[in-house]
Amino acid sequence: MLNAVEVAKSQRALQLRKCPECGSTEWITDQGSGEVVCKTCGLVISDVILDQKPEWRAFTLEERRSKARTGAPTSLNQFDKGLSTTFQPYKDAYGRALPLKDRLKMIRLRRWNLRSRMHSSVQRNLSQAMNVLTRLSDKLHVPRSVAEHAALIYRKALDKGLIRGRSIKSIAAAALYAACRITRTPRPLKDVVRASTRSRKEISRNYRLIRRELNLTMPVDYPAKYVPKIVSKAGLSQKTGTLAIELLQKAKEMKVIVGKGPVGIAAAALYIASFMNGEAITQRKLARVAGVTEVTVRNRYKGLNKHLGLGLRKGVRR
Numbered sequence: 001m002l003n004a005v006e007v008a009k010s011q012r013a014l015q016l017r018k019c020p021e022c023g024s025t026e027w028i029t030d031q032g033s034g035e036v037v038c039k040t041c042g043l044v045i046s047d048v049i050l051d052q053k054p055e056w057r058a059f060t061l062e063e064r065r066s067k068a069r070t071g072a073p074t075s076l077n078q079f080d081k082g083l084s085t086t087f088q089p090y091k092d093a094y095g096r097a098l099p100l101k102d103r104l105k106m107i108r109l110r111r112w113n114l115r116s117r118m119h120s121s122v123q124r125n126l127s128q129a130m131n132v133l134t135r136l137s138d139k140l141h142v143p144r145s146v147a148e149h150a151a152l153i154y155r156k157a158l159d160k161g162l163i164r165g166r167s168i169k170s171i172a173a174a175a176l177y178a179a180c181r182i183t184r185t186p187r188p189l190k191d192v193v194r195a196s197t198r199s200r201k202e203i204s205r206n207y208r209l210i211r212r213e214l215n216l217t218m219p220v221d222y223p224a225k226y227v228p229k230i231v232s233k234a235g236l237s238q239k240t241g242t243l244a245i246e247l248l249q250k251a252k253e254m255k256v257i258v259g260k261g262p263v264g265i266a267a268a269a270l271y272i273a274s275f276m277n278g279e280a281i282t283q284r285k286l287a288r289v290a291g292v293t294e295v296t297v298r299n300r301y302k303g304l305n306k307h308l309g310l311g312l313r314k315g316v317r318r
Contacts, residue, residue, distance in 0.1 A: 019040065019041065020043070021038065021043045022038065022040050022041040022043075024039065026038070033047075054067070054068075075148065076151035077147055077151045078130055079126035079127040079130045080117060080123075084117050086113075089107045090103060090106075122158065125163060125168065129154055129158075129171070129172050132168065132169050132172040132173075133147060133150055133151055133154065133172050133175070134147070136172065136173060136176050136192070136195050137150070139195040140176070140187055140191060140195050142176070142179075142180065142185055142187065145183070146176075146179050146180060146183050147176075149179040149182065149183060150172075150175045150176040150179035151175075153175040153178055153179055154171065156214055160213060160214070162209060162210065166206060167198060170202045173192050173196040173203045174207040174209075174210055175210060177189055177203065177207055178207060178210055178216060180192075181221075182219070184219060186225045189203070220262075222248075222252075222262065223262040223263070223265040223266040223269065224245045224248050224249070225262070225266075226267075226290070227241050227244050227269070227270060228241060230290050234285065234286060234289045236279060237277070237279065240270065240274050240277050241273070243276060244270045244272070244273040247304065248265065248266070248269050250308055251265070251304055251307065251308060254308070256303065256307045256308070261296070263290050263292055264290070264297060265300050265304075266290065267290035267292060267296075267300070268297050268300035268301040271283060271297060272304060272312065275312060276310075276312075283298055283301070
């Protein structure tokens with residue numbers, strides 16, 4: 001064994017990755033004896049190596065899976081990030097039923113364990129907000145990554161004190177809408193409002209607050225993302241949808257769609273494509289399916305028709 005001075009030298013050598021005798025950086029690690037030896041001079045730098053492998057052995061994949069002790073990954077969608085511990089108050093570690101006295105004791109301990117997990121107002125706020133976010137994410141069918149991003153935005157808003165005096169449900173809905181905008185997930189504000197219990201005005205106001213206070217940069221949605229959804233709802237053909245995307249690509253190159261709503265532009269491009277392919281659909285139906293006004297579809301149609309030089313005048317269906 002090494003004395004105290006040698007142990008201090010060996011610890012410093014392990015930190016510097018340099019032999020204290022010859023200055024060599026080439027070492028040999030002997031896993032069997034637990035020693036680190038200098039390859040040049042043979043000095044034993046350390047004779048104690050921390051074994052980070054599990055204490056159990058497994059020879060098959062099924063054995064390894066059954067013996068591995070790993071929990072679920074951390075998640076921002078849970079108020080405690082999934083790190084808290086829960087226990088079963090009715091059975092012991094061997095699966096045997098507990099006596100009535102011990103069972104009542106374990107029930108009381110579990111109750112206090114649940115209370116201690118939410119001992120502060122921040123924890124209670126997060127617990128309620130994460131439940132709201134989970135419900136909204138399920139209703140809107142957004143990916144898990146988007147829900148995680150929304151939880152992160154809400155936590156940042158909570159740390160900055162933006163929740164005080166405002167509704168938790170409206171802030172959670174605004175955070176989810178902001179996450180959809182950042183990740184380019186096509187979920188318009190009206191869908192978020194429909195899934196939530198708060199008004200459009202309140203969610204819009206809180207969305208602008210989050211965007212301003214957290215310095216969020218929102219990417220501009222490309223109208224072609226909304227084409228498949230409108231095609232499916234309106235019952236148009238795939239050929240019409242492909243033609244509409246081509247028209248949108250030309251309009252993007254000519255910078256015609258800058259500053260205009262993507263849904264209205266997509267509906268107008270689909271109206272032009274359906275007219276060119278001979279499919280009968282009115283502006284009123286497209287506007288109802290896309291969730292915009294008929295005037296918006298008509299104005300965007302006139303703009304695309306003019307700038308793309310399509311020359312469509314006759315047979316316009318309203």
